Amino acid sequence: MELTAVQDSFERVAKRRKLSSSKSQDIIVQVAYEIEQALSRIRSSSDSTVADVDQGTVLAELKAKLHVVGSQACLEGSQQEVNATLSRHQKVLEKVLHPDISKACVDVDFDRHLMNQIIIRHFYSEDLSGIVDCLVKEAGEPEATSPRLQCQEIHHILEALKSRDLGPASKWISANRERLRESGSDLELKLHKMQFVDLLQGKGGADALKYARTYLAPLASRHMNVIQRLICSMLWAERLDRSPYADLADPSNWRSFGEEVVLAFRRLSGQSARDPLSMALAAGMEGLPTLLKLVDVMAANKQEWEAMKQLPVPLELGREFHFHSTFVCPVSRDQGSEENPPMLLPCGHVLCQQSIDKLSKAGTRDFKCPYCHHRASSSQCKHLCF
Incomplete structure (x- = not known):
């Protein structure tokens, strides 16, 4: 729906611009025609067989016609309509595309050394060793010799394949058969x-x-x-x-x-199948619209985005971003862990251990499943391993 609004707005801008251009072109053609007519009359005055023509009168008539045909007000009016349509289109883009994405950012403590290493490996994978050398020097990071050599080897293989040379690939495959x-x-x-x-x-x-x-x-x-x-x-x-x-x-x-x-x-070589930095950026771009909507809703309710410890809504990503099975308790919204493992209820639903402890008062009484209301005891629940 939002993309349709952008497309409709863009089409209105394109239509208005086309009409303005056509109108301006018609005015230019008419102005050129009037000037040619005036020049023709002036040239005819030099012909002895034709009555003399007052050049001043011709120019005065030309000025009057040009004032009517190509008035500044007419041209400015057409351009103002284009500008107004562009202004409305910009507002649509700002509403739909959220050009200011910084409001979805929060301060996060992260390992600066680890982040630098991820960026360095990314630039190695893109065969940008020059940028890596600069980053290593300015960030004070130790030079990563092993990733450099590994990336040089794979880039050599890929360059050879572009020219249909299987030699380097054959050598590597033989060495790792x-x-x-x-x-x-x-x-x-x-x-x-x-x-x-x-x-x-x-x-x-x-x-x-x-x-x-x-x-x-x-x-x-x-x-x-x-x-x-x-x-x-x-x-x-x-x-x-x-x-x-x-x-x-x-x-x-x-x-x-x-x-x-x-x-x-x-x-x-112990690397991930896809570049971690590219994956993180791709996941961020896919989840960004949901985050921006969430920020707007929280701002309307006067809630602090920066104070959030976890998202109040699930952030759905594509299957290409699923790397291993995880479980989030539908009651507490906590992710399963060794200390808080997922537990299978007799009815087939799954909750985290801490949620079961709260519902059963630490195992002292039976409880109802939050979904189907089937009664169960904590002793009937089984540890579920993914």
């Missing part, structure tokens, strides 16, 4: 698959078959179906992109392979 297999990764198979198809399209079936006998044959016991499909694709070597195996020649395979290499590289 056992760890990749232990983690259940099939990255080695995909590497040989990419190399096979590249040889098939570039050098022909003989070289591709030779490569398959050397590198794919040892993997036949675990990936026979994939290998059989690759061998069959040799029948279409000269027109692979127009064959039943056209997916093997899809250029996007190189990008997908690069993304899988990055994920495997980060996993084996």
